[in-house]
Amino acid sequence: xxxxxxxxxxxxxxxxxxxxxxxxxxxxxxxxxxxxxxxxxxxxxxxxxxxxxxxxxxxxxxxxxxxxxxxxxxxxxxxxxxxxxxxxxxxxxxxxxxxxxxxxxxxxxxxxxxxxxxxxxxxxxxxxxxxxxxxxxxxxxxxxxxxxxxxxxxxxxxxxxxxxxxxxxxxxxxxxxxxxxxxxxxxxxxxxxxxxxxxxxxx
Amino acid sequence: xxxxxxxxxxxxxxxxxxxxxxxxxxxxxxxxxxxxxxxxxxxxxxxxxxxxxxxxxxxxxxxxxxxxxxxxxxxxxxxxxxxxxxxxxxxxxxxxxxxxxxxxxxxxxxxxxxxxxxxxxxxxxxxxxxxxxxxxxxxxxxxxxxxxxxxxxxxxxxxxxxxxxxxxxxxxxxxxxxxxxxxxxxxxxxxxxxxxxxxxxxx
Numbered sequence: 001x002x003x004x005x006x007x008x009x010x011x012x013x014x015x016x017x018x019x020x021x022x023x024x025x026x027x028x029x030x031x032x033x034x035x036x037x038x039x040x041x042x043x044x045x046x047x048x049x050x051x052x053x054x055x056x057x058x059x060x061x062x063x064x065x066x067x068x069x070x071x072x073x074x075x076x077x078x079x080x081x082x083x084x085x086x087x088x089x090x091x092x093x094x095x096x097x098x099x100x101x102x103x104x105x106x107x108x109x110x111x112x113x114x115x116x117x118x119x120x121x122x123x124x125x126x127x128x129x130x131x132x133x134x135x136x137x138x139x140x141x142x143x144x145x146x147x148x149x150x151x152x153x154x155x156x157x158x159x160x161x162x163x164x165x166x167x168x169x170x171x172x173x174x175x176x177x178x179x180x181x182x183x184x185x186x187x188x189x190x191x192x193x194x195x196x197x198x199x200x201x202x203x
Numbered sequence: 204x205x206x207x208x209x210x211x212x213x214x215x216x217x218x219x220x221x222x223x224x225x226x227x228x229x230x231x232x233x234x235x236x237x238x239x240x241x242x243x244x245x246x247x248x249x250x251x252x253x254x255x256x257x258x259x260x261x262x263x264x265x266x267x268x269x270x271x272x273x274x275x276x277x278x279x280x281x282x283x284x285x286x287x288x289x290x291x292x293x294x295x296x297x298x299x300x301x302x303x304x305x306x307x308x309x310x311x312x313x314x315x316x317x318x319x320x321x322x323x324x325x326x327x328x329x330x331x332x333x334x335x336x337x338x339x340x341x342x343x344x345x346x347x348x349x350x351x352x353x354x355x356x357x358x359x360x361x362x363x364x365x366x367x368x369x370x371x372x373x374x375x376x377x378x379x380x381x382x383x384x385x386x387x388x389x390x391x392x393x394x395x396x397x398x399x400x401x402x403x404x405x406x
Contacts, residue, residue, distance in 0.1 A: 001307065036240035050344050050347050050348070050372040051344050059290070060258045063290065065290075065293055065294065065297060066297055066301075067296070067300035067301060067304075068298040068300075069296065069300050070293045070294070070297035070300055071293075072278075073292070073293055073296050074289065076291075077289055077292070077293075081369040084229060086280055087266065087268075087277070089261070089276070089277075089280075090268055090273045090274075090276055090277035090280075091268065091273070093270070093272065093273040093276050093296075094268060094269055094273035097272050097273055097303055098269075098272075100300055100303050100304050101303050101304070101307070101308070104252060104304070105308065113321060118236055122329055123329045123332070125329075126325055126328075126329030126330065127329065127330060129281055129325065129326070141253050141254050144253050145253070163395035167213060176216065183266060184361070193385075
């Protein structure tokens with residue numbers, strides 16, 4: 001059986017949980033308290049992920065696969081959640097890279113600082129305005145795409161939508177106002193209405 | 204013919220250039236001066252990439268594909284540079300996500316600030332120690348993998364290696380010392396010796 005090394009508040013972990021739920025794939029979940037460094041122990045670094053992060057998908061043979069979007073790709077291959085067309089696959093990956101580079105470090109990081117009550121160090125105080133601005137810019141790029149397309153890649157719901165949904169649907173927990181983005185809000189509602197959908201709080 | 208919207212100093216652009224050279228695929232290259240905002244003009248945002256970045260691969264039919272790692276994936280499908288095995292493909296993507304999230308924002312960003320003579324704003328000054336530390340951590344994770352494996356995924360040179368090579372081989376331009384990483388330096392040398400290899404300065 002698959003094992004997901006996870007933290008229940010993590011949007012990156014939720015990406016895997018949501019896809020596993022949609023696929024009706026059973027798995028075991030191991031919860032880590034990231035606030036006390038549970039993913040930075042010598043044992044975790046040696047046996048689960050040398051990069052010290054969750055989520056990690058552990059396969060039947062013990063192989064540990066880190067990185068939320070790689071986990072999505074692995075689980076989705078051969079299912080309708082990964083487009084079959086070459087260009088659509090690349091476009092799914094395009095949006096997943098956008099999520100990791102332009103969206104997550106801003107929208108997710110501010111939410112993490114706030115919801116985990118992290119100390120506002122001088123480094124975080126200095127970074128906040130830039131992250132706020134870039135997070136808003138990422139949401140605007142999503143709105144621009146969703147004003148013209150119902151989904152992010154291949155004309156159908158895919159792992160690109162899951163990747164971007166994870167932290168967008170809880171962006172308001174990080175103080176991002178989603179009111180200016182009607183197409184984005186309609187897309188969030190379409191995903192929440194999918195058969196088999198589970199909320200981020202569901203372990 | 205393919206068109207690459209590019210900047211010659213960009214490691215992200217170099218990923219595409221290096222793979223196109225290895226594949227012997229002809230293409231047209233358009234250079235943008237990122238220091239004067241050439242990728243943030245209304246025309247660029249409307250016609251090339253709403254996210255305002257290079258590289259973008261423009262296909263024969265005009266479709267514009269942003270995100271360096273999505274471009275690598277698109278070009279590599281059906282070639283030896285993308286593993287055929289499902290797990291190896293996911294592991295290639297794992298390392299490409301690691302590159303975009305844990306490596307590039309640290310190793311590449313500091314190099315960019317230095318080599319493009321950017322003003323050291325209070326935000327950049329505050330961010331520098333964290334980026335330096337995380338960049339060193341990323342290099343150490345790579346060294347740990349390369350001490351036990353010749354390549355990053357599937358037991359052969361792949362786009363995961365190209366993605367990580369791009370900014371690692373010029374990390375010293377950002378003040379990162381590569382001496383402590385012998386396996387990493389041997390890997391850099393193996394890539395530079397590949398038939399068809401081109402340097403980052405080659406347009």
